[in-house]
Amino acid sequence: MIKAGLTGGIGSGKTTAARMLALLGIPVYDSDRSAKRLMARDPEVIRRIRELLGDAAYRNGAPDNAFIAERVFRDESLLTGLNNIVHPAVLKDYLKWTDAHRDAPCTVIESAILLESGFARYVDKIIVVTAPEEIRIRRCMVRDKADEEAIRRRIEAQMQEEERLRRADYVLHSDEKHLLIPQVLRLAGQLGGRAAE
16 A cells, blocks of 8 residues: 655645545545544543643633634644644544555545654655645635735745655646646556546
8 A cells, every 4th residue: 555645835735636636536534634523522632632721722522723722822832732742643543544444555644744743754655735825825815814914924834845845756736837637637546546547
């Protein structure tokens, strides 16, 4: 089995690429969605987050995401602490998921922080979805209803695009010049999924 990691900066189009790969029959693990699920349902994760941030981190049995974001983005040590709780839980969940899909020719983990989190150590190939910064900003302004300055700050906080591309085994261009579907079809064929007939 080929284990691939799919990553890209905010607004790059990685979620669109991941959905296309899933439609082609390749099992895709969404690490962001899994992190949210574990924060909401895993008793050990919940206990440790409450210890780190206090009982106010949960409201009516669900994570209070606004409270959690407010605390961790003001205090880097709290952000590190939260990552040290959530990342290992996601990794454990991903490895269990991979084992359940061991008969598939290929699996993909979609993660915005694949390279930063160390998850890249657990994959055979790295796929980077890339797009020019101005396109990424425009997409995020529409998608997130956020202003340009806030999005630029988020981009600056992420890994530099050049570093992501340097570590890529495959690059998908989501730049309005290249069609994404033929690129994903070619990639799926290379990874062992169903390509276009």
